[in-house]
Amino acid sequence: MTATMPQPEPIHFELSETALRARRNAKWNQYEPGVLPAFVADMDFAVAAPIQLAIExxxxxxxxxxxxxxxxxxxxxxxxxxxxxxxxxxxxxxxxxxxxxxxxxxxxxxxxxxxxxxxxxxxxxxxxxxxxxxxxxxxxxxxxxxxxxxxxxxxxxxxxxxxxxxxxxxxxxxxxxxxxxxxxxxxxxxxxxxxxxxxxxxxxxxxxxxxxxxxxxxxxxxxxxxxxxxxxxxxxxxxxxxxxxxxxxxxxxxxxxxxxxxxxxxxxxxxxxxxxxxxxxxxxxxxxxxxxxGQPWLDAVLAHLLKARNRVTEVLSKEAPQIRFHAPEATYLTWLDCSRLELSASAFQYFLNAAKIGFSAGETFDPACPQFVRFNFATSMPILDEMLDRFVTATRRNAR
Ligand SMILES: Cc1ncc(COP(=O)(O)O)c(C=O)c1O
The missing domain is CATH 3.40.640.10 (Type I PLP-dependent aspartate aminotransferase-like (Major domain))
Incomplete structure (x- = not known):
């Protein structure tokens, strides 16, 4: 008889949009409901259990x-x-x-x-x-x-x-x-x-x-x-x-x-x-x-972020070829060059109005970059997919 090793409990950290909107953080309270926030470097995840216990x-x-x-x-x-x-x-x-x-x-x-x-x-x-x-x-x-x-x-x-x-x-x-x-x-x-x-x-x-x-x-x-x-x-x-x-x-x-x-x-x-x-x-x-x-939690989150990064890379390469970017080697942030869309407003403003996504404005990272946005993709897959859908639709509306 072979002994089976006890499997570690899966770590759940993804949160629903309803749970996120109930939080009192800057990310989910900066914009009117309807806007999906993808700006400040916060992740839409429940905290690791050992951290919660230490605080409790x-x-x-x-x-x-x-x-x-x-x-x-x-x-x-x-x-x-x-x-x-x-x-x-x-x-x-x-x-x-x-x-x-x-x-x-x-x-x-x-x-x-x-x-x-x-x-x-x-x-x-x-x-x-x-x-x-x-x-x-x-x-x-x-x-x-x-x-x-x-x-x-x-x-x-x-x-x-x-x-x-x-x-x-x-x-x-x-x-x-x-x-x-x-x-x-x-x-x-x-x-x-x-x-x-x-x-x-x-x-x-x-x-x-x-x-x-x-x-x-x-x-x-x-x-x-x-x-x-x-x-x-x-x-x-x-x-x-x-x-x-x-x-x-x-x-x-x-x-x-x-x-x-x-x-x-x-x-x-x-x-x-x-x-x-x-x-x-x-x-x-x-x-x-x-x-x-906290490492088991971080390992689980990193596996999720890798999936999310790959999803962003795949969808944007296929569905929004005008957007230039390099898949990040680290971080849950990606720097999107939207200059081929030839927008008259800053890219941040365009996507806030047209896609109802609150990215970080490129010009805050470099005054020469109003045609860029920074995209925080540290969220659950359903929210990420919704953001990608909205983003692709808005780029098509503007495609030349
Ligand atoms: C590169 C870098 N440094 C510093 C900070 C600030 O971190 P904290 O507010 O935790 O001090 C951030 C936050 O996004 C960051 O991205």
């Missing part, structure tokens, strides 16, 4: 005092959980002492900009890119040096020749977003190594936002920039959190990781520890649960 434990006990976890502050537990995850997933040896928890990653972008540059200094940003990066550069009166992601016909790549032309003696920082939002690129080791040599040659600090690193599709590999070499680490501030991959952005918990202690000390000369605050205990416990117990 706090709520059921009404345990809202200054917290302690395993004899230490929860911040320390977040740092330990992050270092352990980096080691097990990427072989990146990162001391928890170099990990600073804080509330969110946009804060984590502003702080190193203030610490490592001065007004008037240049900061390189690949464009298109996540809109708050632009604001972080311009509102702090630094100079934004835009480096276009070059479309080589099969993907968007780093243009090292353009980069060389862009920097000047007052360029201090390169903001890297890897995996890249909105193109979904996962930069290869060769690309990252070239960037690291460039940063060394020009003495640049690299702010590496790796928030989408858990959401990589088969055939691609995430490499933390700071794990490339000790030289790369010495100039790298890594930003990460569980908010995108585990769908908990409302809980506000993120980390900054310094490549070495000297970098951390330089940072704190300008940004005192107290100024970055710390994570809320609910966010901290949820993040620790995500990073230590």
């Amino acid at each position: 434990k706090i709520v059921h006990a009404g345990d809202y005092g200054y917290p302690m976890r395993d004899g230490q502050k929860p911040d320390r537990s977040v740092s330990i959980a992050f270092s352990a995850r980096m080691k097990s997933r990427y072989g990146w040896e990162l001391s928890p002492d170099l990990v600073l928890p804080l509330a969110d990653l946009v804060q984590g972008t502003y702080a190193p900009i203030l610490a490592f540059s001065d007004p008037g200094d240049g900061i390189v940003l690949q464009v298109p890119n996540y809109p708050p990066f632009r604001d972080a550069i311009t509102t702090t009166e630094r100079r934004l040096l835009p480096l276009a992601m070059r479309d080589n016909g099969s993907r968007h790549v780093v243009d090292m020749d353009e980069l060389e032309k862009l920097v000047d003696a007052r360029t201090r920082i390169f903001i890297l977003c890897n995996p890249q939002n909105p193109t979904g690129r996962v930069f290869t080791r060769d690309e990252l190594t070239a960037l690291s040599h460039f940063a060394e040659a020009h003495d640049l600090i690299v702010i590496s936002d790796e928030i989408h690193s858990d959401l990589v599709y088969p055939g691609h590999e995430h490499i933390p920039f700071a794990s490339l070499s000790a030289e790369a680490a010495a100039r790298t501030i890594t930003l990460n959190s569980a908010t995108k991959s585990f769908n908990i952005p409302g809980l506000r918990c993120a980390v900054i990781a310094f490549g070495n202690a000297a970098l951390r000390e330089r940072f704190h000369k300008r940004i005192p520890l107290r100024l970055t605050g710390s994570a809320n205990v609910v966010g901290a416990d949820a993040t620790i649960a995500a990073w230590t117990e």
Whole structure:
């Protein structure tokens, strides 16, 4: 007799449109009912059970005092959980002492900009890119040096020749977003190594936002920039959190990781520890649960996202050939070039009116891209199919 292995319970996370519309989140409340939202980077999925349990434990006990976890502050537990995850997933040896928890990653972008540059200094940003990066550069009166992601016909790549032309003696920082939002690129080791040599040659600090690193599709590999070499680490501030991959952005918990202690000390000369605050205990416990117990949920979600990405790719290639795009290598976002539709309004506005889909407007990622939209496809298959139907119909209405 052969013993049968117990099968793990299937993980259900897809939610109906009715359940989603009952939520009090930005995604489902921004537009009138009738519009399907595909903008902000939130997934339409139920959260992982270990995260929910971690939160319920706090709520059921009404345990809202200054917290302690395993004899230490929860911040320390977040740092330990992050270092352990980096080691097990990427072989990146990162001391928890170099990990600073804080509330969110946009804060984590502003702080190193203030610490490592001065007004008037240049900061390189690949464009298109996540809109708050632009604001972080311009509102702090630094100079934004835009480096276009070059479309080589099969993907968007780093243009090292353009980069060389862009920097000047007052360029201090390169903001890297890897995996890249909105193109979904996962930069290869060769690309990252070239960037690291460039940063060394020009003495640049690299702010590496790796928030989408858990959401990589088969055939691609995430490499933390700071794990490339000790030289790369010495100039790298890594930003990460569980908010995108585990769908908990409302809980506000993120980390900054310094490549070495000297970098951390330089940072704190300008940004005192107290100024970055710390994570809320609910966010901290949820993040620790995500990073230590959430992988089965994430694996199930990734299998769904891969199916969704392939469905988007197949339908758009067949049914909307005017739309140019590359299937993302990571993230649940895809960057659609609608310029062949020759729309008179921005593509965002056109599809909001004609298809009742609320995409993210291309011009917010790069002012030169009003004919682009970013499509968030992290939803259930019936909603995704409805969006694709509406989208294809609206592109045909406009087809020349
Ligand atoms: C590249 C990138 N960085 C940072 C963030 C902000 O994340 P959070 O609000 O969880 O700090 C996002 C959110 O979409 C993002 O895509």
